[in-house]
Every structure is written in structure tokens, then in C-alpha cells.
Amino acid sequence: MPSDPREDKTFYITTPIYYVTAKPHIGTGYTTIMADTLARYQGLRGRRVLFATGVDEHAQKNVRAAEEAGRPIMEFLDGFAAEYSTAWRSLHIEHDRFIRTTEPAHRRAVAHVFDRLLQTGDIYRSEYQGWYCLPDETYLRESDLVDGNCPDCGRPVQEVSQPAYFFRSSHYAEAVLEHIRKNPEFIQPEGRRNEVVAFIESGLRDMCISRAGGGFGVSVPGDEDQVVYVWFDALINYLTVAGYPELDDELWPPDAQLMGKDILPRFHATLWPAMLMALGLSLPRRLLAHGWWVSDKGDKISKSRGNVVYLREEASRLAEVSGCSQEVAVDAVRYFLLREVQFGLDGSFSTHALLGRFNADLANDLGNILNRSLPLVQRYLDGVVPEPGEGAGAFSESVADVRGRVEAALERADFRGALETVWELLAAGNKFIDEKEPWTLHKQGRQAELGAVLYDTLDLIRIVATMLSPVMPAASEQVWRQLGLAGREDLLTWDNCRAGLLPPGTMTAKGEPIFPRVDLSALEAKAEAKAAPSAKETPKEGPKVATVSYEQFSQLDLRVGKIIDVESVPEADRLYKLTVDVGEEEPRTLVAGLAEAFGARELLDASVVVVANLEPAKIRGVQSNGMVLAAGDKVPLALVTFDRDVEPGTKVR
Ligand code: MSP
Numbered sequence: 001m002p003s004d005p006r007e008d009k010t011f012y013i014t015t016p017i018y019y020v021t022a023k024p025h026i027g028t029g030y031t032t033i034m035a036d037t038l039a040r041y042q043g044l045r046g047r048r049v050l051f052a053t054g055v056d057e058h059a060q061k062n063v064r065a066a067e068e069a070g071r072p073i074m075e076f077l078d079g080f081a082a083e084y085s086t087a088w089r090s091l092h093i094e095h096d097r098f099i100r101t102t103e104p105a106h107r108r109a110v111a112h113v114f115d116r117l118l119q120t121g122d123i124y125r126s127e128y129q130g131w132y133c134l135p136d137e138t139y140l141r142e143s144d145l146v147d148g149n150c151p152d153c154g155r156p157v158q159e160v161s162q163p164a165y166f167f168r169s170s171h172y173a174e175a176v177l178e179h180i181r182k183n184p185e186f187i188q189p190e191g192r193r194n195e196v197v198a199f200i201e202s203g204l205r206d207m208c209i210s211r212a213g214g215g216f217g218v219s220v221p222g223d224e225d226q227v228v229y230v231w232f233d234a235l236i237n238y239l240t241v242a243g244y245p246e247l248d249d250e251l252w253p254p255d256a257q258l259m260g261k262d263i264l265p266r267f268h269a270t271l272w273p274a275m276l277m278a279l280g281l282s283l284p285r286r287l288l289a290h291g292w293w294v295s296d297k298g299d300k301i302s303k304s305r306g307n308v309v310y311l312r313e314e315a316s317r318l319a320e321v322s323g324c325s326q327e328v329a330v331d332a333v334r335y336f337l338l339r340e341v342q343f344g345l346d347g348s349f350s351t352h353a354l355l356g357r358f359n360a361d362l363a364n365d366l367g368n369i370l371n372r373s374l375p376l377v378q379r380y381l382d383g384v385v386p387e388p389g390e391g392a393g394a395f396s397e398s399v400a401d402v403r404g405r406v407e408a409a410l411e412r413a414d415f416r417g418a419l420e421t422v423w424e425l426l427a428a429g430n431k432f433i434d435e436k437e438p439w440t441l442h443k444q445g446r447q448a449e450l451g452a453v454l455y456d457t458l459d460l461i462r463i464v465a466t467m468l469s470p471v472m473p474a475a476s477e478q479v480w481r482q483l484g485l486a487g488r489e490d491l492l493t494w495d496n497c498r499a500g501l502l503p504p505g506t507m508t509a510k511g512e513p514i515f516p517r518v519d520l521s522a523l524e525a526k527a528e529a530k531a532a533p534s535a536k537e538t539p540k541e542g543p544k545v546a547t548v549s550y551e552q553f554s555q556l557d558l559r560v561g562k563i564i565d566v567e568s569v570p571e572a573d574r575l576y577k578l579t580v581d582v583g584e585e586e587p588r589t590l591v592a593g594l595a596e597a598f599g600a601r602e603l604l605d606a607s608v609v610v611v612a613n614l615e616p617a618k619i620r621g622v623q624s625n626g627m628v629l630a631a632g633d634k635v636p637l638a639l640v641t642f643d644r645d646v647e648p649g650t651k652v653r
Contacts, residue, residue, distance in 0.1 A: 011042040011049045012254045016263060017056040017099060017237050019137075020080035021065045022303035024087035026293045026337075026349060027260065029311045033334050034290065034343075034415065035258045036093040040470035041410055042255075044494040050251060052241040053088065054099030055081050056234045058217040058227075059137050073216060077102060090312055092330055092473050099237050106240040110218040110233050113244075113279065117167065118221070122278040125223075128164040128208045131157040135304065137230045138266070139208045152262065153304075162212040165220060167232065172274035173204040179273060185286055187269055188412060189344035192261060192289045199265040207232075207271060235272045238284075247281070254284040256413075261344075264289040288413045291346040301349065309349050311337075317351060318358060322518040331472035332358050332515075338415035338471055355518045356596040357573075362475075363517035364599035365426045366464070370514065372433055373457045374482060377508050380442050385458055385484065385506040386451035394456045396499040398428055399463055403497045406467060415471070422467050429460045430601060458483060459502040466497050475514060484508040520597060521637040558652035559583065560642065561610035561628070566600040572620045576603065578628065582610050583649015591624035597636045609640045609652050 015035045018028050032053055039051035057077050066076035077100070085098045099106065117123040131140040133150035139160070144151050177200050180186055180193060187193040209232040210220055217227035236244070242251040253276075259268055264287065273283050292300045295307040302308065311333050319329035336354050339361065341347030377383055402421050409418035432453070441450040462483055469476035469492065484506040485491060491501065564587055565579035576598075578590045590610070594603065609629040616625045630636040 009047070010250045011039070011047040011256075012242065012251045013039050013042075013049070013051050013256045014238050014241070014254055014258070015053040016259045017054040017101065017234055018084065019059050019062065020055050020057065020077060020084070021059075021061050022308070023310070024084055025303065026301055026309040026311055029087075029091060030293060030337050031258050031260060031290065032088055032093050032095075033091060033337060034288075034413065035256075036088075036095070037334070037338065037415065037470045038256060038258075038410065038413070039096075040094070040473065041494070044466070044470065044492070046493065046495070050097060050241070051095050052097040052099055052238075053093075053095045054097070054237060055084055055101070056230065056237075057081075057101045058233050059230045060211075060215075061134055061137065063216045064134075074102070087312070090330070092327075092334065097241050099241055101233060101237060103240070106237060107218050109240040109244045110228055110236050111221050113236055113239070113275070114165075114218075114228060114232075115221045117275075117278055118165075120278060122168045122171070123165050123209065124168070125163065125165050127162070128166075129161050130159075130208070132160045133157045139229075141205075155304075163226075164208045164212060165210040165223075165226060166206040167209045167271070167275070168278070169204050169207045169271060169274045172277050173200055173270075175277055176200060176270060176273045179283060180269075186283070187264070187287050187289070189289075191344060192264055195261075196265045196269040200270055204270060204274075231267055231271065232275075235267065235275060239281075253282045256286045256288055257284045258288045258290070258413075261289045261291055286413075289344065290413075291341065291344055294346050294348050296348050296350060298348070314351060314354060318354060318518075321355065321523060322358060322363070323516045324514065325478075327474035328472075328478065328514055331475040332362055335362065335419070335468075335471055339419045340416070342416050343413045355520060355523070358515070359517055359520065360596060360599060361423065362515040363513075364602075365423060365430065367513055367515040367517070368599070368601070369426055369429045369433070369457070369461060369464075370479065370482065372430070373454060373461065374508055374510065376438050377454055377458065378510055380438070380450060381454065383484075383508045383510065385502055385504050385508060386455050387504045388455040388459075388500060389448050389452045391449055391452035392455050392459075393499060394432060394452075395425070395428065395460050395463075398425065399460070399497065399499045403467075419471065422464060425460060425464055425467075427600075429457055429464075433457060434601070455502070455504070456499075458508070459499055462491075462502050463497050463499070466492055466494070478511070478514045482509050482511045482514070521632070524632075524637065555613075556611060557613035558629075559610050559612045560646045560648055560650040560652060561588075561608050561612075561626075562648040563603050563606050563608060563628075566603045568595065568600075569620050569622060575620060576600065577622050578603070580608070580610060580626070580628070581648040582612055582626070583647065588612075588625045589623060590626050590628060591619040591622050592628045594628070594630065594636050594639075597630075597632075598639070603639075606639060607642050607646060607648070 013035050015031050035051060039049045043049045063073055066073045069076060081100050088095060114123065131145060133140060135155055136150060136153050140157060149155060150157050180197060187196055209229040210226040211229060212226055214225055215227050218233055220226040220228060238254060242248055268287050276283050294300055299305050299307060315329040315333045318332055319326050336357050402425055405421045406418045409421060436453045438450055438453050461479065465476045465479040559582050561580040561582040563578050564581050567577045569575040569577050574593045574596050576592050576595050578592055579587045580590055581587045611627040614627045616623055629640040631638045
């Protein structure tokens with residue numbers, strides 16, 4: 001393990017604390033699942049982890065929502081706090097600390113910070129003239145407004161004129177910029193860092209941090225009429241969790257603070273570091289800001305926009321259509337969120353994309369290696385993990401290489417990169433089985449070689465299950481059980497992601513497939529039937545397409561093609577680059593949108609129908625010379641193939 005001087009120190013990781021006016025949804029779930037994944041990963045590495053999340057309760061909009069619901073504020077908040085905590089558990093999120101800003105310890109911490117900064121002169125009293133966005137709980141200048149509305153959420157703002165306290169953010173602008181420049185890992189990813197620098201360089205002004213007229217929140221010490229501004233209050237939660245004012249130096253500063261890009265520039269990357277500098281405390285090691293989940297129309301997903309996605313509901317739907325367990329479905333949703341989008345960029349969510357990825361990555365790649373190797377161990381070795389023997393160790397190098405790259409990716413919160421890297425092992429494992437043909441080894445009585453091949457494959461599955469456990473804890477546990485390792489959680493450590501540690505003699509456990517494939521064509525047919533319920537009664541009309549003459553049809557050069565190689569196309573999840581033999585001197589390159597529905601191995605060696613005289617086109621930078629025919633309109637459902645062997649290049653009529 002690399003010798004990090006902080007390795008034995010606690011790993012302290014936080015999420016934003018959420019407003020309770022919306023129920024936990026894809027956006028807040030995304031942040032919290034990422035934090036959980038990093039927390040679990042550090043736990044696997046043997047670090048003592050403190051993972052904190054919670055709720056931001058002193059918001060004016062919470063008070064308004066409680067009034068609208070006709071409920072006493074604390075009763076209203078209690079219900080939501082419980083709902084959040086439970087919702088996170090149901091998504092396999094294991095937070096160590098759930099903080100509520102109404103907790104006495106937190107209220108004391110806020111009063112303490114305020115008092116201290118009044119004494120240092122970093123907080124002063126003056127007059128506030130400006131605007132307030134209630135949904136975002138943000139003070140704004142006239143010049144910030146866009147068409148008179150909030151620049152961030154576009155909603156109307158209220159005019160405010162009141163005596164108030166200010167925090168001297170302007171005083172710290174240079175120091176914060178300097179810190180950002182000297183510590184490139186402080187704000188990640190890089191694009192977000194540039195945005196923050198531009199924000200600070202455009203001029204930081206002192207920030208209004210109180211509200212006149214009393215009300216719900218922490219009172220300004222010595223001035224009962226003023227209540228501390230909810231953002232100033234909320235940021236202090238990260239200190240409260242670490243024991244402020246008696247900060248635990250095992251915990252401080254946080255190792256990673258996760259958040260959406262919306263609350264990075266104004267709050268986490270400027271106000272927050274400035275507050276810490278004023279308090280003389282060190283700054284968090286990394287601020288990790290992710291993008292938004294947007295609808296397919298490109299709007300941010302949020303309750304106020306009415307396009308909200310609830311992750312538990314998505315998981316239940318997936319369990320229903322695939323037949324996998326609820327637990328596995330939750331993990332598949334976690335996997336999808338982390339795999340689908342590059343950290344920092346926006347992503348659009350659709351159930352269709354979730355199901356496609358479930359089939360391609362989990363049912364196919366991961367499911368296949370399990371469903372191919374375990375039955376062979378049952379059949380040939382009575383289910384017992386063999387001795388590795390001399391020939392074993394095929395994956396030693398690739399595992400070490402993958403492990404290093406996964407570590408580096410997770411350091412940058414590059415979940416997608418980390419998962420893609422783990423998938424290289426699955427591809428290698430599946431290819432290994434294809435090439436070694438354990439069934440042939442068995443037939444030929446080459447027992448030692450058979451043992452080595454199956455040992456290496458099972459050992460690889462163990463390593464993959466360990467690497468995936470921070471993202472898919474329940475599914476990995478099921479894999480662990482099928483390997484016969486139930487009760488051997490001592491082996492589940494990051495350090496054990498090395499080849500050759502699966503104990504020979506372990507009795508594997510036969511089980512149901514963990515990731516049963518979703519029958520997308522049946523689903524599509526069902527959806528179509530639902531869309532046209534009267535289709536049975538009315539005679540079916542043919543689709544309205546123009547007829548073509550035989551002459552026109554015969555201009556098509558349709559030929560038998562044999563797929564001899566399948567590669568993925570970078571940044572294009574639906575596409576494969578195929579190398580197809582169509583009976584010519586050289587095989588052709590074709591780009592085909594088949595990756596959603598087919599694993600690479602399903603396509604390899606398939607005989608297909610190729611439209612050979614389709615005008616060549618450049619797709620994602622790759623020249624495509626023809627097209628492969630498949631059934632299905634928008635989504636490929638089945639390949640058009642042949643019922644017996646035919647030579648590549650044979651004409652199709
Ligand atoms: N209470 C403040 C945070 C205070 S932290 C000291 C707040 N709360 S919030 O409920 O509005 O949550 C904002 C966070 O929720 C975002 O930063 C992000 O982590 C997450 N998301 C909410 N909607 C989102 C999307 N549509 N997509 C991705 N994440 C978003 O701001």
C-alpha cells in the first residue's frame with residue numbers, strides 16, 4: 001500500500017446538508033452515494049472513516065413549508081430528518097453521522113464562530129440593501145439579477161432593506177485565490193476550479209450573514225433581534241461534526257467534501273474557506289463538485305421543476321422487470337449513476353438507459369463470468385476451488401495495473417474511469433474462458449491446466465467483487481457468497497486485491513444468477529401494446545411508408561458479413577466499431593449502434609446482413625462503411641442472422 005502519511009488518520013468525508021423541503025431524490029442521492037462509495041473505499045483500505053451527511057433545518061423556506069402544512073416546525077422537521085436518514089439506508093448508504101442543524105451542539109458551534117469573528121473584527125454590523133432568493137436562500141445584488149430574477153434558479157426575488165451583520169469575505173479573496181493556485185487538488189474537477197477562480201476574480205464583496213426580525217435559527221450572540229443567515233449556519237455543520245469548538249485533530253480538516261456544482265463557487269469555494277481562514281483553521285483537502293442530473297429536455301432535475309426521479313422507485317422497477325433482488329437493483333442504480341456520467345459533467349437520466357446498462361455491464365459482462373465459471377467448477381471439480389498449481393497467475397500483472405489505476409481514478413473522484421478500469425478485468429476474464437476452453441481441457445484430461453484456468457477465473461472474480469464492493473455492496477456480497485466466501489469477510493480488503501489469495505478448498509455455492517437479463521424486447525412490446533390498447537380490436541394498418549420498385553430494391557447491395565472484431569467507441573456508449581468480413585480482400589470497418597443491446601462477445605463471429613453499398617459516413621471520428629441489419633426501431637432488439645452457415649460475401653436477396 002502506498003505510504004501516505006495520513007493513511008492511519010481518520011478519513012473524514014461530507015456531503016452538503018440538504019433542505020428538507022424536497023424528499024431525497026436523484027440529485028441529493030447522487031452526492032450521497034458518491035460520498036458513501038469513497039467512504040467504503042477508504043474503509044476497505046483500512047482507514048477509520050467518518051462519513052457525515054444531514055439536513056439543513058434553519059432555512060426560511062422550511063418554516064414556510066411547515067406553515068403551509070399546518071404543522072409545528074420541529075414536528076415537521078423531525079419527520080423529514082427521519083425520512084432522509086431512512087432513505088439513505090435504503091440506498092445502502094452507511095453514514096456514520098447524521099447531523100441536524102437544530103441540534104444543540106451545532107447551535108452552540110454557530111454562536112461560538114459568530115462570537116469569535118465579531119471579536120476578530122471579521123464580522124461587523126451595517127445596513128443591507130439588496131435582494132433575497134428564498135428558494136436558494138441567497139442574498140443578491142441588483143447587478144446579480146437576470147431579468148429581475150435569481151441568476152441561479154430564475155425565480156423571483158424579494159427586496160430586502162435591513163440592519164444586518166456582514167462577514168469580511170473581501171478581505172480573504174486574495175488568500176483564497178492563492179490557496180486554489182497552490183493546491184490544484186483543492187477544487188476538482190479542473191473545469192470547476194476555473195469557474196471558481198473567475199468568480200473570485202470578478203470581485204468578492206462582504207457577505208450579509210444575518211436577518212433582522214428574529215425567527216427560526218440561531219440568534220446572533222448579544223443581538224436577539226438578528227438571526228444567523230442559513231448558509232453561514234449550515235457550513236459550520238462540518239465543524240460541529242468534528243467536535244468544534246474542541247476540534248478533533250484526527251478529524252480536521254475534512255479529506256473530501258462533495259457537493260453539486262450549484263453550491264461550489266459562492267459558498268463552498270469562497271465563503272467557506274474565508275470563514276476557516278478567519279478562524280485560523282486549515283482548509284479541507286478536496287472540494288469535489290459534480291454536475292447535475294438533468295431531464296431529457298436538459299432542465300435540472302428538481303422538485304420545483306416537477307421532473308423529479310426517485311432512486312428507490314427506479315430500483316423497484318428494475319427489480320420487477322429483471323427479476324433481480326431489490327438489493328441488487330439498488331446497487332445497480334448506484335452503479336449506473338457512477339458509471340454513466342463523467343464526474344463534474346451533467347448527465348441525463350432515463351429508465352431506458354438504466355436498463356440498457358444493467359444488461360450490457362451487469363447481466364452480460366459481470367453476470368457472464370459468474371454464470372460461465374461457477375457451473376464449470378460444479379461440473380468438473382465438485383464445486384471446490386482447486387489448487388492454483390504451476391500454470392496459475394494469469395492475471396497477476398493486469399490486476400496490479402488495474403488496481404493502481406483505480407486508486408488514481410478514485411483520488412480524483414473519477415468513478416466512471418475507475419469502473420471502466422475494473423471492467424477491463426471482466427473483459428480479460430471472459431476472453432480467458434473463451435480462449436482456454438476449459439471444457440476442451442476437461443475432455444482431453446488436462447486436469448492441472450483446467451484447475452489453473454478455473455482457479456485464476458474465480459480468483460479474478462474475488463478481486464472484482466472486492467473492487468466493486470464500495471459501489472455495489474450488496475451485490476458484491478452475493479458474489480462473495482457464490483464464491484463460497486461467506487464468513488470470510490476478513491479477506492475483503494483493498495490490500496487483498498492481489499492475484500492468488502483465494503483459498504483453495506473453498507466450497508463454492510451454487511446460486512441463482514445475480515443479474516438476470518432484462519428482456520428489453522418484451523418490455524418494448526408491452527409498452528407498445530399499452531400505447532395502442534385498441535390495437536387488438538381494430539385491424540392492423542400497415543405502417544405508412546412509400547413502396548419501392550424492385551428496381552430500387554435491387555440497388556441495395558446486401559451481403560453476408562462475419563463479425564471478426566468488436567471494439568467500443570470512446571465516449572459513445574451505444575456504438576461499437578465492428579470489423580466485418582464481407583468476402584472482400586480486406587475486412588471492412590463499420591460503426592453500429594448495437595452496444596446497448598449486445599455484449600461484444602455475442603457479436604463476435606456472428607454472421608449478419610450487411611448493407612454493403614451504404615454511403616460511407618464518419619461516426620464519432622470513425623469511418624463506417626456499411627450497416628448491419630437488426631430488428632427494432634430506435635433500440636436494436638435482435639440481429640438478423642442466418643439459420644445455417646453461409647460464406648461471407650454471399651448476396652442476400
Ligand atoms: N442546504 C444547502 C446545502 C448546505 S451545505 C452546507 C443546499 N441544500 S439542497 O437540498 O438544495 O441540496 C443541494 C445539493 O443537492 C446539491 O449541491 C447537490 O449535491 C444535490 N442536488 C440537488 N439536485 C441535484 C440535481 N438535479 N443533480 C445533482 N445534484 C443535485 O443547497
